[in-house]
Amino acid sequence: MEEVKLMKGNEAIAHAAIRYGVDGYFGYPITPQSEVLETLEELMPWETTGMVVLQAESELAAINMVYGGAASGKAVMTSSSSPGVSLKQEGISYIAASELPALIVNVMRGGPGLGTIQPSQADYFQACKGGGHGDYHLIVLAPATVQEMADFVGLGFDLAFKYRNPAMILADGIVGQMMEKVVLPPFRPRRTAEEIAKQCPWAVTGKGGRGHRNIVTSLEMESPAMEQNNLRFQRTYAEIEANEVRYQEYYTEDAEYLIVAFGSVARICLKAIEDARAVGMKVGLLRPITLWPFPSKALDELSKRIKGALVVELNAGQMIEDVKLSVNCRVPVYHFGRMGGMIPNPTEVLDALRADFNI
Amino acid sequence: MKPEEIIKPENKIYSRPRLLDDRNTHYCPGCSHGVVHRIIAELIDEMGLEDKAIGVAPVGCAVFAYNYIDVDWVEAAHGRAPAVATALSRLNPGHLVFSYQGDGDLSAIGTAETIHAANRGENIAIIFINNGIYGMTGGQMAPTTLLGMKTATTPYGRRADLNGYPLRISELLERLDGTCYITRQAVHTAAAVRKTKAAIRKAFENSVAGRGTSVVEIVSTCNSGWKMTPAQSNEWMAEHMFERYPLGDLKNI
């Protein structure tokens, strides 16, 4: 019988990490994600699975510990919230440039600056458009439920190892803090040294038996070779874009208007859509699950059948840029956002839709 | 005996280390890095650690250390080598994990990572090259630059009122409970090289045995940055650097 638990999204991430067989977690306290580290410390996985859990001296140190652990082929992760994730960006760029698998969790709070500890989605640009320096992409997963917080740990690592590219769970503070029922994934053992050597022949684990040395570096002083590296990264990104787009559609079959929202905001919008349908308005929802790669093709197709779209976010208008690029001016696209930790209710969303489209 | 009678395999007492790659380094003529690289390559071979060694290279002149010593390497971001080494050591217990860092990397941008890795007593060996200057970027002031020393960013000499004091980071690390061995050495004479080799051997032994953090500071020259010949640099170092950075063990437990 499946085991149903009640817990916070942040706690679900910690449980899922242990059950997935994660080798190492390196974190630093910051609201609203501290429960990830706290839960791991409480569960003491080093006594059971052998997972390393370490509270680092800073987010900077934590992400560079992830870099070191990932370089040795281990499944390693970190979590933080917006200001802390800003600090991690240099390390994330190095991890991407060194083609290392790793998982980074951002439980977003309102910014900019120290901002607020209340929920936000204002790090969409940072997560999807770079964040750190150079041309790179993270695989960005946006959970809307505590269940997805748990599930995306495994999915994130699977994709990260499949493509040798860091993945990010871009959660908002709502889904990090709220309690909900969750079915935790089954326990699986951590990979053995032999399995790691087979899966990650590039890993830095000491030459032991390999006969040649492995080097993990992002440095290449020869420009033609560095361009080749970049072209290789771009090929990987193209492959990810072709294979890994994930999204969910609700009520889109007959929709005249489309709401696009991710994370917990999508759930608020779903309620707004149900209210709209109750009064005869044909509104549908597209919820991107992968923010990068973005479900551009799905939006392109939908835009051929709708009159317009409303993008609802906890920011001043970030994902709307990708929605506009996807629908390519075929229909009008408007934005409704709350900022600074404010969360819209379904009525506000519906009012915005009515106002934008005169309905 | 004539030289050709002496130069026979059975009479050989010193060879180029097997783990030093057959490749010319990018270092300037006379640079201390080359000597320290050679010592590390010798020791890893002599100690039978070739298969268990993981080096963490810095940002600075030694950024390409991974091209010269034939073991596994990770190239860290500037200053973050002790954090990278922390994870490598914790996730690969029983391995020799060492970082190789300069004074800018270790004692300026990476001060926090250095102090906290040492304070946690990570089982790593830190090889710290202190030449009082930023070599790779063109001879700018480092935290360890001596007062009065001219650099690209202290063209009239380092002033305490403007730039603070030369940082003795090994003395700070000596105070931390997590460190087991802190020593300051040099490689300017054959005798000094032998002492440095013994020191790095001890640091490597500590790392593998899990005794805590070891730091081998090597007071070094940067003749290009100092604008002297290699031989003059060695003399200048002995005359000026050793006063501020005296050689010897600071801690050995």
Next chain:
Amino acid sequence: MAKVQGAVTIDTNRCKGCNLCAVACPADVLSLQPKEVNDRGYHYAYVVNPDACIGCSSCAMVCPDACIEVYRVVNKS
């Protein structure tokens, strides 16, 4: 009395002409080529006084480019 004799070989193409070996040598065995340069343009080190070498390895110890290999014999006569 046993007499120690040494000899060194120098990888002249690897040598960067830093002169540290010549300074370290207690027997003035080594010097830099005054005019000749190697493939990379360095006045490389060479054995100017082979008979004086005692095989002490000081030159090899301080060589930053590991260009020097050392041989030694002990004549028991």
